[in-house]
Amino acid sequence: MRFSLVRHQRDDGVVTLVPAGEVDMGAVGTLGSALQDALSAPDRVDVVVDLARVTFLDCAGIGALVAGRNTAVSRRCGFTVVNPQRQVLRVLELTGVLGVLTGRAQPAPVPARATRSRRSGRRRDDRRGAAARSPAGVASRTTRSW
Secondary structure, rough: OEEEEEEEEEOOEEEEEEEEEEEOOOOOHHHHHHHHHHHHHOOOOOEEEEEEEEEEEHHHHHHHHHHHHHHHHOOEEEEEEEEEOOHHHHHHHOOOOOHHHOOOOOOOOOOOOOOEOOOOOOOOHHHHHOOEEEEOOOEEEEOOOO
16 A cells, blocks of 8 residues: 555644555655654644554654654654554554553563573573583583584
8 A cells, every 4th residue: 555644733733644554664754754844833733643544664664753752752742643553553562662652551571581401401591601510510611522
């Protein structure tokens, strides 16, 4: 689907941008310009980006949304992303910007766990830089030849 963008401006200072199609490197210039244009108004505005019709969002599109949000914050304007489709929502979640752009709370990241080596059964993070252990449990340096 080709990219298109519609801009709606209400009398109360709310500007709604409605992109449609794929927000990728080819479309990011248009989206970024529309965001900066909306935020450069002399009066305070609130910008709403409605992603209901966006079918694809890549890192360039995320960068444009984050840049727009940062500009809004620096100018003390409101900025919200609404209605992302499931696949776009997932991208925003995975990149960690969902909460910042939408105001939704993001789930806390799951802490990484050390994995066990299949061969030795020891934790992989324990083997790095540690001295090899003898059967008696005494630390000793060993040299392996392959």
